[in-house]
Amino acid sequence: MHNRLQTKFSGVTVDSPLVLPAGVMGMSYSGMSYSAVHGAGVITSKSLTLQPRTGHKGPVMAGFEGGFLNCMGLCNPGIQDGLREVNDFKERSDTPVIVSVFATNMDDFLQLTHHVNESAGDFLELNLSCPNVFDEFGIPLAASAEEVGRIVGAVKGISKKPVIAKLSPNVYDIVSIACAAQDAGADGLCMINTVGPGMLIDTKMVKPVLHNKFGGLSGPCIKPIALKLVYQTSSAIDIPILGMGGVTYGNDAVEMWMAGAQIIGVGTAIYYRGIEVFNMINQEILAYLDEMGYETINDIPRLEPIL
Amino acid sequence: MDKRVTLKIARITRETELINTYTFKHNLGARPGQFIMLTDFEGGEKPFSIADCHADEFSITVKKVGEFTTRLFEKQEGDFLSIRGPYGSSFFISNQKVLLVGGGYGTPPLYYLARTLLDVGADVTVVNGARTKEDLVFCDRFRHLGVRYQSITQDGSLGQEGTSVDLARNLLKSEHFDFVYAAGPEMMMKALMSELADYEYEFLFERYMKCAIGICGNCTVDPIGIRLCVEGPVMPKKYVVQLTEFGRYHRDATGKRIEF
Numbered sequence: 001m002h003n004r005l006q007t008k009f010s011g012v013t014v015d016s017p018l019v020l021p022a023g024v025m026g027m028s029y030s031g032m033s034y035s036a037v038h039g040a041g042v043i044t045s046k047s048l049t050l051q052p053r054t055g056h057k058g059p060v061m062a063g064f065e066g067g068f069l070n071c072m073g074l075c076n077p078g079i080q081d082g083l084r085e086v087n088d089f090k091e092r093s094d095t096p097v098i099v100s101v102f103a104t105n106m107d108d109f110l111q112l113t114h115h116v117n118e119s120a121g122d123f124l125e126l127n128l129s130c131p132n133v134f135d136e137f138g139i140p141l142a143a144s145a146e147e148v149g150r151i152v153g154a155v156k157g158i159s160k161k162p163v164i165a166k167l168s169p170n171v172y173d174i175v176s177i178a179c180a181a182q183d184a185g186a187d188g189l190c191m192i193n194t195v196g197p198g199m200l201i202d203t204k205m206v207k208p209v210l211h212n213k214f215g216g217l218s219g220p221c222i223k224p225i226a227l228k229l230v231y232q233t234s235s236a237i238d239i240p241i242l243g244m245g246g247v248t249y250g251n252d253a254v255e256m257w258m259a260g261a262q263i264i265g266v267g268t269a270i271y272y273r274g275i276e277v278f279n280m281i282n283q284e285i286l287a288y289l290d291e292m293g294y295e296t297i298n299d300i301p302r303l304e305p306i307l
Numbered sequence: 308m309d310k311r312v313t314l315k316i317a318r319i320t321r322e323t324e325l326i327n328t329y330t331f332k333h334n335l336g337a338r339p340g341q342f343i344m345l346t347d348f349e350g351g352e353k354p355f356s357i358a359d360c361h362a363d364e365f366s367i368t369v370k371k372v373g374e375f376t377t378r379l380f381e382k383q384e385g386d387f388l389s390i391r392g393p394y395g396s397s398f399f400i401s402n403q404k405v406l407l408v409g410g411g412y413g414t415p416p417l418y419y420l421a422r423t424l425l426d427v428g429a430d431v432t433v434v435n436g437a438r439t440k441e442d443l444v445f446c447d448r449f450r451h452l453g454v455r456y457q458s459i460t461q462d463g464s465l466g467q468e469g470t471s472v473d474l475a476r477n478l479l480k481s482e483h484f485d486f487v488y489a490a491g492p493e494m495m496m497k498a499l500m501s502e503l504a505d506y507e508y509e510f511l512f513e514r515y516m517k518c519a520i521g522i523c524g525n526c527t528v529d530p531i532g533i534r535l536c537v538e539g540p541v542m543p544k545k546y547v548v549q550l551t552e553f554g555r556y557h558r559d560a561t562g563k564r565i566e567f
Contacts, residue, residue: 023523024522024523024524025522025524025527025532025534026524026525027523027524027525027558027562028527028529028558029400029529029530029532030527030528030529030530030531030532031524031527031532031534033529033530033531033532034527034532034533034534034548035532036393040430041328046524050564052561052562053559053561054559054561055560055561056353057350057351057352057519058344058346058350058352058353058517059346059348059352060352060517060518061309061346061517061519061522061523062311063308063309063310063311063391063520063522064308065308068309068502070523071518072523074520075517075525075560075561075562076561076562077558077561077562077563077564078561078563081561081562081563081564082562085562124393131499169537172465202311202313202348202389203313204313204348204389205313205348205389206388206389207348208348209311209348209389211346211348211350211351211352222382263516268522270521270522271309271520271521271522274537275534275537
């Protein structure tokens with residue numbers, strides 16, 4: 001049957017525009033499978049580093065009225081074990097996989113790229129913007145257009161996979177950074193990473209709730225920020241955007257599309273609506289297509305760009 | 308909304324030298340088999356099964372095994388601890404003839420289960436095993452509850468030498484049970500599983516948990532990917548028989564597979 005949700009991202013056909021983002025359910029091949037069978041059209045691995053990381057001590061997750069703070073701290077089994085999970089998943093599924101990698105310097109990014117080249121992954125995502133490791137690594141690379149351009153350019157020189165740069169919303173001018181990534185040859189952008197960071201305080205024990213004190217903000221409250229940044233950025237660049245930030249319902253996904261995203265991440269919404277959220281949003285997008293008389297998702301119009 | 312509450316420890320009960328029960332005055336509303344995340348905000352937040360739960364209080368039973376639980380053992384009644392939950396799946400409540408198999412400090416959640424089963428009129432037998440009698444918990448509580456109760460230790464410090472699986476095997480040979488429940492070390496449950504081909508059962512699993520709300524993926528189990536913090540920690544036979552990692556490996560805080 002004709003799949004009305006099918007679209008393309010950087011040359012790769014996806015059966016649903018919904019993406020499992022990095023850091024959500026992507027620790028194991030089975031977690032990736034569980035998300036794919038529930039309707040995710042693209043799977044992103046946990047952000048992988050050269051060496052395993054245990055991440056921050058708990059609490060690493062804190063809820064409040066508008067969403068969540070998290071400071072997982074880039075826990076991951078390291079690139080080798082992480083790619084084993086990706087390969088084990090790809091043996092069982094045709095769903096495209098974005099392999100997310102994190103590093104703080106050029107050499108490490110290049111080494112990670114060599115590993116990903118040999119994997120079954122479909123895309124390479126450069127996590128330039130984890131907000132939860134300031135103490136350890138300082139200001140994220142994504143804060144500097146020059147650094148982003150330098151790393152994307154070098155990685156593009158050796159990568160066998162399309163390269164996606166994941167950008168931080170927590171910068172003064174995201175558009176100039178996005179342009180730097182595009183000029184350096186990035187095949188796509190992923191935005192936005194978590195917002196803030198922010199904090200919450202336990203008033204009885206007089207302690208920050210998160211052990212790391214600060215954590216990146218996700219959930220419904222960040223959607224307006226994500227829409228605005230995706231819209232501004234898509235107005236200025238030509239490469240496709242994986243848009244994310246607070247998408248919880250089908251209408252949020254349509255908004256993200258209209259703002260300029262080609263595929264759409266759904267993460268924290270798994271808490272609010274269960275793992276079935278991917279299928280639910282797929283159905284809600286289909287209902288929107290019917291209501292508006294659009295044949296496929298690709299017929300949904302975009303906003304007029306900012307000139 | 309995922310709600311955190313910070314509570315005073317109402318009561319600390321010494322079970323053995325290394326095992327304490329902490330009781331909090333709070334209407335948690337947990338069902339048997341569910342768990343909470345507990346922290347002292349000094350570094351670390353860990354899952355603990357509910358050992359008992361009433362309208363006005365609940366308790367958890369903790370073994371001193373590492374840095375985090377060692378700090379818990381330094382706490383006094385009246386000190387604050389912070390919790391969130393309850394989380395996860397709960398045990399099926401049968402009103403028929405049931406067998407509960409517990410091992411070591413995994414046994415306490417079976418106490419809340421046994422009490423709930425008795426309330427609905429089930430015929431409850433509990434077998435409880437541990438390495439030595441110092442590790443055996445809740446014996447008196449189970450006896451006071453009015454269930455049929457047997458305990459055993461591997462070193463024979465209570466008389467007979469063996470495991471709770473040995474006790475279960477003997478009972479299953481001579482009697483029919485409508486449903487079997489187990490909580491304890493994974494290898495104990497793995498051994499028990501081979502005795503239960505003809506029985507319906509549920510096992511309480513343990514895995515490294517971080518977010519506890521089904522997002523981070525650290526506690527997914529292979530190959531189906533269900534999350535122990537949402538679809539578990541209580542898993543019915545239909546899931547247990549599919550788990551290729553059961554009794555073979557688990558994932559640590561990095562997500563790396565670690566063999567048992």
